[in-house]
Amino acid sequence: MKKEFYPFILILFMISCETEELNNDNQVVGKEVLILKRGGNNTAVLSLSDHKDLLARNSFIVGEMMRLDANHRQHVINSLDPVTQVVSMQTLLNTSSGSSFYDHYLFIARYASMNFDGCTSLNRDINPEGGNPWPPLNPRTPFDPRPSSTNPTFTVLETLAFINEILNNNIEIVVYNPLSTGNIYTVGHPLNVQNTNLGCMIIDSPSLKYVGNGIDLNVCGKYSEPASVNASNRAANQVVVLSRPNLSKGNRYPYINFNITSYLDNSPPDEIPGF
Numbered sequence: 001m002k003k004e005f006y007p008f009i010l011i012l013f014m015i016s017c018e019t020e021e022l023n024n025d026n027q028v029v030g031k032e033v034l035i036l037k038r039g040g041n042n043t044a045v046l047s048l049s050d051h052k053d054l055l056a057r058n059s060f061i062v063g064e065m066m067r068l069d070a071n072h073r074q075h076v077i078n079s080l081d082p083v084t085q086v087v088s089m090q091t092l093l094n095t096s097s098g099s100s101f102y103d104h105y106l107f108i109a110r111y112a113s114m115n116f117d118g119c120t121s122l123n124r125d126i127n128p129e130g131g132n133p134w135p136p137l138n139p140r141t142p143f144d145p146r147p148s149s150t151n152p153t154f155t156v157l158e159t160l161a162f163i164n165e166i167l168n169n170n171i172e173i174v175v176y177n178p179l180s181t182g183n184i185y186t187v188g189h190p191l192n193v194q195n196t197n198l199g200c201m202i203i204d205s206p207s208l209k210y211v212g213n214g215i216d217l218n219v220c221g222k223y224s225e226p227a228s229v230n231a232s233n234r235a236a237n238q239v240v241v242l243s244r245p246n247l248s249k250g251n252r253y254p255y256i257n258f259n260i261t262s263y264l265d266n267s268p269p270d271e272i273p274g275f
Contacts, residue, residue, distance in 0.1 A: 055243040
């Protein structure tokens with residue numbers, strides 16, 4: 001399959017870091033655009049494209065954590081405002097709660113592949129070159145360590161840079177129908193007034209098949225796939241994880257001149273809160 005990788009510039013504590021290519025043709029990168037930190041105190045505004053990719057990737061990570069771990073799912077649900085169903089990423093990633101949420105968010109951000117439909121070696125600890133670093137093999141221990149010789153999706157610096165962008169851009173999560181079961185739909189805000197956007201459907205119980213034998217034994221399956229997400233998903237009582245910027249402390253994005261809360265909601269898109 002075709003791998004799409006978009007280079008951006010990382011200046012993190014004045015360290016230059018080159019992007020790392022995925023080396024497995026079965027991994028579908030999709031919207032996994034490399035969002036890199038441009039400096040700890042950089043006030044430059046994200047481009048529209050970078051911002052959209054940041055939101056898409058963040059919603060997918062949170063959705064995967066909700067699927068993989070009941071405790072993380074409960075952490076998200078408990079953190080939501082009971083009226084708006086909104087929580088800031090700053091709150092979710094706060095390590096003072098003693099939760100492992102931050103560490104596992106870091107893990108998923110580094111290793112996970114959106115829209116994964118392929119095979120991974122059951123013996124990748126023995127034969128790491130024959131398997132992808134994603135998805136987790138054991139659903140009971142989904143955040144198991146990766147073999148050091150298996151290439152992650154992103155380096156540690158790139159992953160920390162991604163998280164810094166999430167926090168510096170005041171990203172929040174909205175979870176619609178959080179108590180529902182089944183597939184989880186994740187989506188970034190389209191950053192325009194359209195009422196639908198391409199997101200990802202995370203399959204609750206992937207159908208798996210085993211191919212090969214011995215050291216070449218692989219498990220194959222579809223774990224997530226592209227999906228259009230709009231108000232109909234919310235109306236159908238499906239779990240929807242939406243990632244969007246919080247503009248309560250000001251709007252520094254010239255491409256946002258509409259009501260950011262209107263997507264998947266009922267408020268008119270041409271009404272800007274505070275204006």
